[in-house]
Amino acid sequence: MKSIALVPAFNEEKTIKEVIDRLKKVNLKSIVVDDGSTDRTSEIAKKNGAMVIKNDKNRGKGEALKIGFRYVLKNLPEVENIVLVDSDLQYDPRESIKILNSLENKEADFVMGYRNWRKVPFRHKLGNFVWRNFFNILFGTKLKDTNCGFMGLSRNALKKMSGAYGGYIIENMMLIEAIKNNLKIKQVPVTVEYKLKRGIVSGIRVFLGCLIFIIKEGVKYRLNKI
Secondary structure, three states: OOEEEEEEEOOOOOOHHHHHHHHHHOOOOEEEEEOOOOOOHHHHHHHOOOEEEEOOOOOOHHHHHHHHHHHHHHHOOOOOEEEEOOOOOOEOHHHHHHHHHHHHOOOOOEEEEEEOHHHOOHHHHHHHHHHHHHHHHHHOOOOOOOOOOOEEEEHHHHHHHHHOOOOOOHHHHHHHHHHHOOOOEEEEEEOEOOOOOOOHHHHHHHHHHHHHHHHHHHHHHHHHHO
């Protein structure tokens, strides 16, 4: 088992089977981190062949990923690469192969997908435009996407992510950790499908939270470079 998929999930009984099935089609086994679901997510995941780690309560995506990272590092020494797959089918799990190819061919330690902005709703496109530009300016990068949740890591990169934290900032946090640790970063195109609309108040909170985090961490990064 050279590569594996890590799937954080919270109340995703409607989609988890399809996620696991699509990963099987590209010969990937799944570890589902059930983040305190109150539905049948764990039951369905186990029934369909996934390894399941269940939190006693909802701790957020960031904590779910860290639990999965620790499990892989401690219990699965044969795993060299992992791909992080959302459980709601926003991204197509079958495209994991694009991310893993770059890792398995040693082209990168950290791979993040990038979305086709022409196919992204205006509201999301605008927010990501602001985040991406602030991130690239402050961290001196030329990344096409800085907030895509479809990512992959080598085992070496996984060991560097112990400081990662956060819910909706987790993608930025992991990307920053990769930059700080001088990991080789690559991006690959992925498709995305937006199904649910976040409320306006919640959307503004997420937008400002991510922006403030990027600015704060970016300024610290620049000051440390002086």
